[in-house]
Amino acid sequence: MKFFIDTANLEQIKEAQDLGVLDGVTTNPSLMAKEGITGTDNILKHYVNICNIVTGDVSAEVIATDFKGMVNEGEMLASLHPQIVVKIPMIKDGVKALKYFSDKGIKTNCTLVFSAGQALLAAKAGATYVSPFLGRLDDINQDGIDLIEQIVYIYQNYDFGTQVLAASIRSPLHIVRCAEAGADVATCPLNAILDLLKHPLTDSGLAKFLADAKGTK
Ligand code: G3P
Numbered sequence: 496m497k498f499f500i501d502t503a504n505l506e507q508i509k510e511a512q513d514l515g516v517l518d519g520v521t522t523n524p525s526l527m528a529k530e531g532i533t534g535t536d537n538i539l540k541h542y543v544n545i546c547n548i549v550t551g552d553v554s555a556e557v558i559a560t561d562f563k564g565m566v567n568e569g570e571m572l573a574s575l576h577p578q579i580v581v582k583i584p585m586i587k588d589g590v591k592a593l594k595y596f597s598d599k600g601i602k603t604n605c606t607l608v609f610s611a612g613q614a615l616l617a618a619k620a621g622a623t624y625v626s627p628f629l630g631r632l633d634d635i636n637q638d639g640i641d642l643i644e645q646i647v648y649i650y651q652n653y654d655f656g657t658q659v660l661a662a663s664i665r666s667p668l669h670i671v672r673c674a675e676a677g678a679d680v681a682t683c684p685l686n687a688i689l690d691l692l693k694h695p696l697t698d699s700g701l702a703k704f705l706a707d708a709k710g711t712k
Contacts, residue, residue, distance in 0.1 A: 496674045499551070499682035501662065503530045503541060507685040508548050514688070519551030521626070521662065521682040523582070523606065524558065539575060546576040554604045554624075556582035557592075565592040573601045580604050580623060585613045590620045597621025604660060614646040618655040624680065628663035629673075639663070640672045647677040667691045 497518035500511045503526040511517040522545070527533075532541045542555045553576070557568040565588060569581035573596075580602040583589045589605065596603045597620060604624040605617035609632060617625040627646060629639025646659050658679035664670060667690040673681045 496678055497551070497680040498688060499554075499660070499680055500688070501526070501664070501682040501684055503527045503532060503545070504685075505544060505548065508545060511685055511688060512549050516688070517549055517551070518680070519553060519578075519682075520545050520549055521554040521582070521604070521660070523556050539572075542572070542575055542579060546578045549578070551578065552580045552602065552624075553578045554580045554582040554606075556606065557584075560584065560586060560588065562588040562591045562595075565589065566595055569596060569601065569603075582606050582626075583622075585617065590616055593617060593620035593622045597623075606662070609642070611642065611645045611649060614657075614659075615649060618650060618653075618657040622657050624658045624660040626660045626662040626682070629661055629669060630663035630665040632663075633665075639669075640676055643673055643676040643678050651677075667693075 498516050499519040499521050500508055501521045503522045508520055527538055532538055546553050555572045557565045559565045559568045565583060572581055573579050581596055582604040583592050584607050585605055593603050593605055602623040604626055605622040606626045608614050608625055608627045614625045627642050632639035643661050660680040660682055661673040661678040662682050664681055664683045664687055667687055670681050670683055670687060
């Protein structure tokens with residue numbers, strides 16, 4: 496399973512990259528706003544800065560919601576850097592835009608996916624990635640992992656090339672459950688990745704090893 500980091504924070508992206516386990520980055524307009532990145536020029540420069548830190552795919556989301564607007568914006572984003580993946584919302588014109596970019600060989604990430612039917616449409620349209628938001632389903636008392644499993648199952652039935660990119664991940668348990676479900680990618684906040692490290696028996700075991708190595712009690 497690939498690890499993407501879900502942030503527009505350059506320090507956090509660098510920290511995850513330095514850990515040596517990072518395969519890519521996802522962003523969205525809310526994450527850009529959280530970092531205070533506003534205005535088209537600043538946003539475009541920020542995407543290039545992110546691409547210069549990591550080696551993998553970097554999702555950049557379109558703001559337009561009509562086909563022509565998404566195509567224009569997506570082409571401009573894709574021209575910024577070869578690592579850019581055009582992120583497109585799961586709406587009717589979005590499906591058309593996914594097909595357009597797929598036919599042109601431009602990578603896409605279909606976002607705001609909350610059902611297997613939506614994921615099926617995204618795959619039919621040739622999306623590179625589909626992003627089911629599991630945390631937001633959990634928020635409304637619907638098991639997000641069930642959706643990941645359902646999409647993985649459907650894609651395997653038909654050998655769809657679309658990769659399941661589990662998004663809206665909130666915890667290390669979410670990451671492990673996504674791995675069990677066979678998600679291709681988990682995009683996570685830095686703290687969820689770092690929380691994978693933690694176990695009290697590791698801490699107490701290491702403390703004992705170090706004490707024994709020094710001959711102390
Ligand atoms: O990748 C999607 C993600 O940014 C949404 O996460 O926590 O706002 O549901 P969240």
